[in-house]
Amino acid sequence: MTEWTADRIPDQRGRVAVVTGANSGLGLVTATELARHGALVVLAVRNTDAGEAAARRIGGETEVRELDLASLTSVRTFAAKLAADFPAIDLLVNNAGVVLLGPRRTTADGFELQLGTNMLGHFALTGLLLGNLAAAREARVVSLSSITHKNAHLDFDDLMFERSYRAAAAYGRSKLATTVFGIELDRRLRAAGSPVVSVLAHPGLTRTNLTPRAWEHRGRVGRLIARAGLLATQSVEQGALPQLRAATEPGLPGGRFYGPAGLMETRGRVTEARLGREATDPAVGKRLWAVAEEITGIRYL
Template sequence: MYNVPDQTGRHLVVTGANSGTGKEATARLAAAGARVTMAVRSLEKGEAARAELLARVPGADLRLRRIDLADFASVRAFAEGILADGEQIDTLVNNAGVMIPPKRIETVDGYELQFQSNFLGPFLLTNLLLPRLLEAPKPRVATMSSGTADFGSIHFRDLQFERRYSAPRAYAQSKLADLLMSLRLAELSETRGWGLLSTAAHPGYTRTNLQTAGRNLARGDAKQLQPSSRTLLPSQGVEQGAEPLLFAAADPGAVQGGYYGPSRMALVGPTHRAQIPRSARGRDLPASLWAVAAELTGVDAQTTLGSATASK
């Protein structure tokens, strides 16, 4: 099992910290001495997860805050609240997401659910917290992508899949967008001298509630799918599956723009540095997507990032 380096004195914000890889990452970061803000959509489920984690890691410093990445107002309220506390933020872990709902669902902001929950929401959150992150001695943003990003593409003419919806294709687009966001953030940090480390990870085929939670949206109680440990492809438990994200978020060996995942068939096994897929190698693709996301979220990237630089 991967040993998380000492995180004493560091404050990390982890989205989706109440289940799956987010919950496992939170437990091991806290065990390494970190103070962790658990950013969760359901406070009830968050409280239950926090109680479990405190039983696992007695004395862990865990704070709970609500955020719904599918609601820009909620993301802004979360950011305003945590910034108002005045605490240093050392690392943001963009982990939360939704996977393959059975039909196209629009958010309150009018965007396709997977694109907003998995990408636009984290993009907005990252930009809003960036000024505070840049005040930290060694700031870092780690973003969870997916192996499905290899098969994704950015449909600039129909980002919301309004013409012909495909849940798997929309999911692949959203996770490719996460990877492109991390690459663009790394590029901006390097060119502007921020000293912020931007990394990405994918969990391979890790058995979590992600595989069923999205598919259960819009299903009645009697039709709810249950998580299963039986898979056709090689798969692994959350303990191993969270390790690429932990490496990306906490390891001193992680590099700028690095992408980390399982080493065996990109599905299971110890963490290694993964190759950036062909789908993400377009020269202008990260910058183009970043500009579109800034327009869609109402975040003026140049203004926000310029003020972040001035505050450092």
């Protein structure tokens, strides 16, 4: 099979795509390619000034709307307005995220910031928009995972790392939770006979605006490590290809997971990636879903 590139994205005209965190990095590339192929792209961003600058850079048909995934109030407000304006939504790319922020921080609702932003905010957003997605033809939800999910563990007795916080472990847990969510969503959509498809992707090691932030709080040594690490990463354009393929490949079945093919899934051409064992455990999926519904107040499927 020939290498998959963005030129293989089919015509997206007439489709409405929502991309969270679309003002930079992977989200910007994803939004740009979707707009280039004809989609109306909603840039769901925390900073609307940065979003407007991104929209000018992207061109095509775009809208900028404020969304702070670290606030359930913001998620509800965004979803209500979007649902009213777009009765049918074809694509939701749950791309936005935060990574390795040093000392423990929390969201507006008291959740550990990485788990709250990367997974719980998207869990709430997806649930609130599910009716609009179901109203579209061949709608799809793409959740952005990470290779770090394979070495992470969901400790349900201390899900928010309140006892002993480690930023890297908290990030891995947030991405495991995101992956579990994407797979469990697929199970529930199938069981309900929903036309919506849930798929996943990860970018391997990619140069984004988040990469240096992973180490900047560790001082001079951390900054040196960040610069060295950039040399081992692939471009953001290449890193965005797995989620673009997951978002646009025709006839994709639910549960499909894309990532890079080379060097332990860190870089290279797009291929089907391997899911970690805990991510595919139905008991873990059921338990996380119950917790997420309880603490976000969003119940669906």
